[in-house]
Amino acid sequence: MERKKTIGRRKIPLVRIEKDANRYSTFSKRRSGLYKKASELVRENDVDLGIFLSSPADKEYAFVHPTQNAIIDRFMNLKTDLGEQIVAENSRNKVNQFNDRLNELDKREEVAKEKFLSLSQRNKTRDKGRWESIDHLNADDVMKFQAWLDSGEIMLKDQLAKASSSSQSPSEDADI
Secondary structure, three states: OOOOOOOOOOOOOOOOOHHHHHHHHHHHHHHHHHHHHHHHHHHHHHHHHHEEEEEEOOOOEEEEEHHHHHHHHHHHHOOHHHHHHHHHHHHHHHHHHHOOOHHHHHHHHHEEEEEHHHHHHHHHHHHHHHHHHOOOOOOHHHHHHHHHHHHHHHHHHHHHHHHHOOOOOOOOOOOO
């Protein structure tokens, strides 16, 4: 049995990264992962969240939901006024409504794409099938088809005669 060529997934010890370029790169990657997790936490658990970061290059980054003032006020004085809570709840509801609407539109788009592909495939098959089916008729089938067309013509003439006799001025072109 051949051994694995990689060491697999392992826990990386948290120690300071000495090279500046590596530290900046790692910070950027972990920051985006942290924002993604924070966004999921807000969306799935309906929480107020604030993350404030300072990069190794002394740049500030923040992720807050619903508003920065609501988060800061919540921690500064643990009793926020009713107005801020209403604003926070309203913005949270709006975000949830937009996410639901976006998901619904994505589903509709997928259904429309599938329907379009199905219809275009059906049209190609239908056009191809008409001419192929006529080419494959034998003598008996041609005779049956001709009889069917003749009976259809007779029925149409009868209906036309009935329609013209029921009208006040019969048409002179009733015979086809």
